[in-house]
Amino acid sequence: MRSLIRGAQEASPKSGARRDLRVDFFRGIALFCIFIDHVPGNWLGLLTLRNIALCDATEAFVLLAGYAAGLAYGATLDRRGFTFTAASLLRRVGTLYVAHIFLLVVFTAQVGFSAAALDTTAYLDELHLDVFAEQPYQALLQALLLRFQPAFLDILPLYIVLLLLLIPASPLLRHPAVLLGLSGAGYLVVRLLDLNLPGWTGGGWFFNPLAWQLLFFAGCALGYVPRAAGRRGTPPAVPFHPLLAAAAGLVLVVGAAAMLIAYADADSFAGLPENVALVLADVDKTGLHPFRLVSILALAYLLGHLVPFDAGWVRSRVAAPFVLMGQHGLPVFCTGIFLSFLGRLALEQAEGWLMQLAVNLAGLAVLVGVGAIAAWYRLREQAPVQRPAADALPDVAPSSTTPVQ
Structure with a gap:
């Protein structure tokens, strides 16, 4: 497994920069x-x-996706220019779109078959797939247009739009202050005017790309590495300062306390001042509430300084499965969505600790296996073709159709 990771590092684009395994591990x-x-x-x-915390894995995924995009497409921009970078981004968008449609078909068939086998409509209603029974052709068309997104299938459309936004914004990677200024201004306008992309079944997208772009572009700005003397170093980190670290820690502690109090007593916010209670009760995910944004940035700041770029444990056998998964995020993500529904079905049959252990261990094993297969295939695909030497070819006996030298 570690050899697959080392191979992936050697097979990465020759930008002069070492791969940041911290990003792969946390992804x-x-x-x-x-x-x-x-x-x-x-x-x-x-x-x-x-x-x-007042954030979750989705925020982490988007921030790390932005970091990886800034690192990879920033290098492409400097080496080959804007046109090639835009083409590379469009190619990646096409790959994500095909993966999303394939996942939509497989997931819909999986849920629909299970609902029919168990004679229930609960799965279809809960996962917003009931419209396929009512308006199948219209639902399919809207799904192809990304205006219809069933539950669990809204992260890839978000990622697609974010990469499309990166195309015109990619030249600003060289000017991170301008990039973040424009992105922050757009975020404020979206939040104040409640703007969103339209959805087919009413309302907007569950993950509003017009708001989430700020987190993505923050990751891009952190990941971009300017060329210096024809080479690239490590991505520049936000400088460490004790007061900034204390503030980040305070943000995480307050968020953790709020979540624990809410979990222990759902009515505990009733005793708070009305304005405070409304703010805490309305930490929305759709528009990337400022609390969620600050929380994930605080966590990233602390982890970025607690785990140095050359941390040895990130290259250990314990970390290797997660690094491998992070290096091949698309197939691992799609497989995880499929497995999650199977895990649900299993826990509905028996929810004891043995089944809990089996579901989580089996899920992890399959996801790591998918990452390993993807890594192996990538190495085989990128390996140089071994052509036989001329003197190693077998002699061919002359015939009436073989010219004699």
Whole structure:
């Protein structure tokens, strides 16, 4: 497994920069947490980020996706220019779109078959797939247009739009202050005017790309590495300062306290001042509430300084499965969505600790296996073709159709 990771590093684009395995590790953790959170009744979900902070794995995934995009497409921009970078981004968008449609078809068939086998409509109603029974052709068309997104299938459309926004914004990677200024201004306008992309079934997108772009572009700004003397170093980190670290820690402690109090007593906010209670009760995910934004940035700041770029444990056998998952996020994510519904079905049959253990261990094993297969295939695809030497070819006996030298 570690050899696959080393091979992936050697096979990465030659930008002169070493791959940041911290990003792969934490992205792998985020992908596993997304799988856990999508399995109702999963006890392990009590320990994921969404229950101990005012943010969750989705924020982590988007921030790390922006970081990786800034690192990769920023290098492409400097080496090959804007046109090639835009083409590369469009190619990636096409890959994500095909993956989303394939996942939509498989997930819909999986849920629909289960609902028919168990003679229930609860799954279809809960996952917003009931419209396929009522208006199948219209639902399919709207799904192709990304205006209809069933539950659990709204992260890839968000990612698609974010990469499309990066195309015109990519030249601003060289000017991070301008990029973040424009992105922040757009975020404020979207929040104040309640703007969103339209959805087919009413309302807007569950993950509003017009708001989430700020978190994505923050990651891009952190990941971009300017060329210096023809080479690239490590991405510049936000400088460490004790007061900034204390403020970040305070943000996380307050968020954790709020989540624990709400979990212990859902009516505990009733005794707070009305304005305070309304703010805490309305930390929306759709528009990326400022509390959620600040929380994930605070967590990233602390982890970025607690885990240095060359941390040895990130290259250890324990971290290797998550690094491998993070390096191949698309197939791992799609597989996790499929597995999460299977995990739900299993826990509905028996929710004891043995089944809980089986669901989570089996899910992790399959996701790591998908990452390993993807890594192996990528290495085989990028390996140089071994052509036989001329003197190693077998002699061919002359014939009436073989010219004699």
